[in-house]
Amino acid sequence: MNIRFFWQLIVAFVLVIVLAVGGVFLAGRAALNALGSSVHDRLPAVARLWTDRLAGYYERQASWEGVDALIASYPCGPGWAPWGQDWQMDYSLTTVDGTIVAASERDWVGHTFSRAELRRAIPIVVAGRPVGFLFLLSFDHFGTEPPSAVVGFALQRFLLAGLAIGGFTLILGLFLSRRISRPLVDLTAATQAVAAGDLSVRVPVRYHGEAQELAVAFNAMTEELARADELRRNLTADVAHELRTPLSIIRGKLEGVLDGVYPATPEHLEPILEETRLLTQLVEDLRLLALAEAGELTLEKRAMDVSDLLRDAQVNFGPQASDRGVTLTLDLPAELPKVMADWRRIAQVLSNLLTNALRHTPEGGRVVLSATVHQPSVEREGGMVEVTVTDTGAGISPEDLPYIFERFWRGEKSRSRAGGGSGLGLTIARQLVQMHGGTIRVESTPDAGSKFHFTLPTA
Secondary structure (H helix, E strand, C coil): CCCCHHHHHHHHHHHHHHHHHHHHHHHHHHHHHHHHHHHHHCCCHHHHHHHHHHHHHHHHHCCCCCHHHHHHHCCCCCCCCCCCCCCCCCEEEEECCCEEEEECCHHHCCCECCHHHHCCCEEEEECCEEEEEEEECCCCCCCCCCHHHHHHHHHHHHHHHHHHHHHHHHHHHHHHHHHHHHHHHHHHHHHHHHHCCCCCCCCCCCCCCHHHHHHHHHHHHHHHHHHHHHHHHHHHHHHHHHHHHHHHHHHHHHHHHHCCCCCCCHHHHHHHHHHHHHHHHHHHHHHHHHHHHCCCCCCCCEEECHHHHHHHHHHHHHHHHHHHCCEEEEECCCCCCCEEECHHHHHHHHHHHHHHHHHCCCCCCEEEEEEEEECCCCCCCCCEEEEEEEECCCCCCCCCHHHCCCCCCCCCCCCCHHHCCCCCHHHHHHHHHHHCCCCEEEEEECCCEEEEEEEEEEC
16 A cells, blocks of 8 residues: 555544543543442441342332332431431432433423433342342432542542553554654665765655655665765776876877987977877866856857768868768758757767768768757657768677767777777767757667767757
8 A cells, every 4th residue: 555654644643543532531431430430339337238128129019119108107317218318318219221210300201311321320139130220319428438538439430541541542642653753764764874975875755645755765865875876986086087098199209309319300299299189178067067067057048050060070070081981971851940059069969970970981981960859749748850861881790889979988999098089078068969858869880880870859
């Protein structure tokens, strides 16, 4: 059962209330029974004497007819008359079903007492079975002990019953409180572990309702924190690795020039300048990626024509493709809807994809720029334009595909450091496309080329 935390509390409170009310009821009933038993046990000898005389009368007459004459004719004296001027006692004599046959007040005759009221009366027993009840409406003068003693006895029973019920309710409350608070205890311990730096901790998902949702959300959060921490460590190591090589080259060249090993000629200074350009590009890529991931990169979106963007890219990268002996072509439909995008940032995405495609396509190969339209569907309200960069290069192995958009990732063959680039181009491309509300993906087969697709929402 998936019971919400709110309803768990409601059920717990209702259960405690029911137990408390039921306990009070049972304790009160026990106290009344104790009071009745106490009254019966503490009746004076004269009351017992009259029940015996009334029982003898019924045994002789087999009925209560004429019992008034018995009561009125009995000699009255101190200590003997059960009602009279010395006692001022109101009484009622009833049949076994509660019907009054004799009473100190004539108007009472014929009325009937309830079963609950009869429990406070004195039974008249003949041959082991009750034949009537003697009901005393006041027993202020009865008994050898004052009424406070009887009341104290009843209150003692009531207190004992209340203590027993209170103890049981307390134990049940502790059990329910522990069961309800256990998820919070687990979550607190896990939170403290995370605060201490342990990102491997997980909360057991064995609860229901909000507690289960909270455990799942907490575990997802810790997994994301662990992943972010791993990426941070990897980023630090990758940046250090990327900086080490150009800095080593720059240092070696400059030391050689200063020591007179190399003359300060353009031939020896050009590699230093080239490595400086690579460092500048690396720093700029890192800055752009940090701004994009933090959501602080401003996009200047407007309605733009994708066909114009692809034609400009063909013109700009045409000379580079010709130098490599690669054919760069366009494959566009007759009409394409405009998209809402930042021209400069999407041109940067396209530039990164084309640079990779030309770099890894051998001489005689081909790179194709194409675009298609995806109409609105159930999954998305608006249409999308999909841009594809296809090459006939070396391709990417299946085991490398999941990491193609990670920072500083390079395949051992097709993406070596010697091939150029900072290893951040595809990561930046993915971030920029996602900021536009689109997606980017890759299809590749080793030795058969690759296809990079990214989508943009229509205007």
